[in-house]
Amino acid sequence: MRRTSALILIGNEILSGRTRDDNIQFLALRLGELGIPLVEIRVIPDIRATIINTVTELRARFDEVFTTGGIGPTHDDITSPCVAEAFGVPWEIHAPTFAVLQERFGPENFNTARQRMAKLPKGATPIANPVSIAPGFSIGNVHVLAGVPRIMRAMFEELAPTLQKGAPVFSRTWHTTLLGEGALADGLEAIQERFTDLDIGSYPFHREGGHGVALVAKGQDKQRVNDAAQAIHDLLKEKGGSPVEGEPPV
Amino acid sequence: MRRTSALILIGNEILSGRTRDDNIQFLALRLGELGIPLVEIRVIPDIRATIINTVTELRARFDEVFTTGGIGPTHDDITSPCVAEAFGVPWEIHAPTFAVLQERFGPENFNTARQRMAKLPKGATPIANPVSIAPGFSIGNVHVLAGVPRIMRAMFEELAPTLQKGAPVFSRTWHTTLLGEGALADGLEAIQERFTDLDIGSYPFHREGGHGVALVAKGQDKQRVNDAAQAIHDLLKEKGGSPVEGEPPV
Numbered sequence: 422m423r424r425t426s427a428l429i430l431i432g433n434e435i436l437s438g439r440t441r442d443d444n445i446q447f448l449a450l451r452l453g454e455l456g457i458p459l460v461e462i463r464v465i466p467d468i469r470a471t472i473i474n475t476v477t478e479l480r481a482r483f484d485e486v487f488t489t490g491g492i493g494p495t496h497d498d499i500t501s502p503c504v505a506e507a508f509g510v511p512w513e514i515h516a517p518t519f520a521v522l523q524e525r526f527g528p529e530n531f532n533t534a535r536q537r538m539a540k541l542p543k544g545a546t547p548i549a550n551p552v553s554i555a556p557g558f559s560i561g562n563v564h565v566l567a568g569v570p571r572i573m574r575a576m577f578e579e580l581a582p583t584l585q586k587g588a589p590v591f592s593r594t595w596h597t598t599l600l601g602e603g604a605l606a607d608g609l610e611a612i613q614e615r616f617t618d619l620d621i622g623s624y625p626f627h628r629e630g631g632h633g634v635a636l637v638a639k640g641q642d643k644q645r646v647n648d649a650a651q652a653i654h655d656l657l658k659e660k661g662g663s664p665v666e667g668e669p670p671v
Numbered sequence: 672m673r674r675t676s677a678l679i680l681i682g683n684e685i686l687s688g689r690t691r692d693d694n695i696q697f698l699a700l701r702l703g704e705l706g707i708p709l710v711e712i713r714v715i716p717d718i719r720a721t722i723i724n725t726v727t728e729l730r731a732r733f734d735e736v737f738t739t740g741g742i743g744p745t746h747d748d749i750t751s752p753c754v755a756e757a758f759g760v761p762w763e764i765h766a767p768t769f770a771v772l773q774e775r776f777g778p779e780n781f782n783t784a785r786q787r788m789a790k791l792p793k794g795a796t797p798i799a800n801p802v803s804i805a806p807g808f809s810i811g812n813v814h815v816l817a818g819v820p821r822i823m824r825a826m827f828e829e830l831a832p833t834l835q836k837g838a839p840v841f842s843r844t845w846h847t848t849l850l851g852e853g854a855l856a857d858g859l860e861a862i863q864e865r866f867t868d869l870d871i872g873s874y875p876f877h878r879e880g881g882h883g884v885a886l887v888a889k890g891q892d893k894q895r896v897n898d899a900a901q902a903i904h905d906l907l908k909e910k911g912g913s914p915v916e917g918e919p920p921v
Contacts, residue, residue: 433872436709437842437889438699439918440874442692445714449688459686461721464695464712471711494853495873496860526853534856552877571877592687603744603776606784610746622683623745624690627802627821639687668689 423641424457424587427483429475430464431500432490432568443570444489451577456587456641457485467491472503480507480563485584487577490568492557494534500565501558505542508560515541518556525554549579559583588641593650596669597662598633601625605634608656616649618642626669635669673891674707674837677733679725680714681750682740682818693820694739701827706837706891707735717741722753730757730813735834737827740818742807744784750815751808755792758810765791768806775804799829809833838891843900846919847912848883851875855884858906866899868892876919885919 428448434440442464449459460483465471472491480486491500505512519539523531538555541547548557548564552572557565559580566576602625613621619640626633636657638649657664678698684690692714699709710733715721722741730736741750755762769789773781788805791797798807798814802822807815809830816826852875863871869890876883886907888899907914 433870433889434874435695436699436712437703437840438696438709439842439872439887441696445685446688446691449686453687459688460716462686462712462714466710493873493875495856496863497872530853532853532857534860535853537856538853569875569877590687592689603780603782603785603788606745606787607782610784613746620683620747622689622747623743624684625743625819627819637689639683 424484424585425460426452426457426485426487427461427463427479428459429472429479429486429488430462430490430568431467431472431488432497433466435464436466444568444573447570447574448487448577451581453590455581455584456589457584458590467497467499469499469503472500473507476504476507476563480561484562486563487566488563489566489573492538492555492565492567494538494555498537501540501542504560504563504565507563508542508544510543510560512540513543514539515545515547518547522554548576551575551579590639590641591643591646592637592639593646593666594635594637594668595650595653595657595664595666596626596633596635597657597664598631598669600634600657600660600662601632602634604660605636605656608660609636609653612649612652612656615652616640616645619645619649621649621653628669628671630670633669674734674835675710676702676707676735676737677711677713677729678709679722679729679736679738680712680740680818681717681722681738682747683716685714686716694818694823697820697824698737698827701831702737703840705831705834706839707834708840717747717749719749719753722750723757726754726757726813730811734812736813737816738813739816739823742788742805742815742817744788744805748787751790751792754810754813754815757813758792758794760793760810762790763793764789765795765797768797772804798826801825801829840889840891841893841896842887842889843896843916844885844887844918845900845903845907845914845916846876846883846885847907847914848881848919850884850907850910850912851882852884854910855886855906858910859886859903862899862902862906865902866890866895869895869899871899871903878919878921880920883919
């Protein structure tokens with residue numbers, strides 16, 4: 422079964438260049454393994470209407486939607502109330518989360534700002550946060566995770582067993598130096614036409630150790646991926662390359 | 672003057688996790704310096720309808736749109752014809768580019784696949800590629816760049832002097848260890864309410880050297896940014912932090 426997912430990174434720090442993203446690749450790889458490959462990613466600022474519209478659009482188009490960022494206690498952490506609004510449900514205190522956070526901070530330090538982290542859209546299921554307690558949550562097909570990579574990853578692994586898996590994606594790669602994409606393009610297009618059920622990708626690389634190209638066959642039918650990989654290997658040989666299995670060394 | 676930009680990363684390699692993005696932060700920082708800050712980023716697969724729809728939507732919403740990826744010679748390089756279609760113009764041989772590429776490859780190696788790299792949307796202006804010759808291009812407010820980071824950066828610097836600049840964005844940051852966001856949230860919200868023309872951001876960090884928070888004031892009026900930075904400093908002192916100017920050490 423083919424399942425799809427989308428990812429929304431919420432916050433200004435990637436858009437301004439303050440922070441280099443460290444969440445996309447982890448989620449892309451893990452979702453590929455679970456058979457729910459990422460099909461679209463958006464990076465948006467913490468503007469109320471933008472968050473609501475983006476969540477509303479993507480949750481209708483994809484099987485699962487993941488968000489990162491904007492679930493802390495500060496004024497710019499507005500992901501949770503915006504998701505509530507996208508689902509048309511109240512944003513309210515989640516009693517078990519309130520109790521856990523109050524215990525953690527102590528009643529005297531559990532101020533209004535921190536109490537915000539105990540509010541969830543009505544009907545949401547918390548996603549445990551083993552690092553810093555304040556949970557993420559799932560509502561419908563939308564999964565709201567922290568933006569700090571270490572916390573995001575821990576939350577994702579809490580969530581993963583509950584996700585409905587799709588057929589896993591298989592992938593095989595050959596690379597060669599010295600040959601360029603231009604010499605391979607016609608042969609590669611012919612392979613793509615033979616294997617319309619697969620993605621045949623071509624990725625040039627420019628490294629200290631030499632220029633070349635990596636060719637990737639990817640899809641949900643392992644035998645077809647193997648057959649396409651053989652065809653890629655044969656094309657590289659035919660054009661005078663020295664095919665080596667796998668990605669080029671970094 | 673406030674100007675805005677959007678970025679579209681085209682290709683499957685970021686979505687599948689094969690490649691970690693190395694273009695967003697560079698463009699985010701450079702566009703901030705030019706006063707054309709990034710307001711939205713999309714990562715999309717090389718699917719014709721998706722590229723056309725995304726370019727069409729974003730070029731209407733933002734002053735400038737940048738794309739990376741999908742301009743090589745292979746079957747999955749479809750950015751250029753899709754941009755032509757988004758603008759409703761033919762995709763045709765650009766004679767000066769054809770001549771330069773033919774010279775570079777030699778007539779005997781200048782095959783059909785490589786000739787595709789000499790095709791541009793009618794009316795587009797090439798963006799020189801000092802690394803590997805095949806150009807990017809601008810048409811209207813859409814700027815089409817290579818996906819390989821080294822080539823993308825070179826193309827961007829060719830393009831930058833031709834872009835209409837906006838007011839540059841100023842930014843000042845204080846960080847402290849030991850204090851968390853929860854203790855600062857109310858005071859920070861009050862600062863945001865005093866400085867509605869600025870973005871006041873709060874970014875927790877979790878490092879070997881300790882946990883803490885970085886607070887950023889950002890906007891186009893330098894004096895206002897300085898005043899907000901002073902207010903942030905005073906808040907950190909008041910709450911018992913040890914404010915240090917700048918980002919926390921990595």
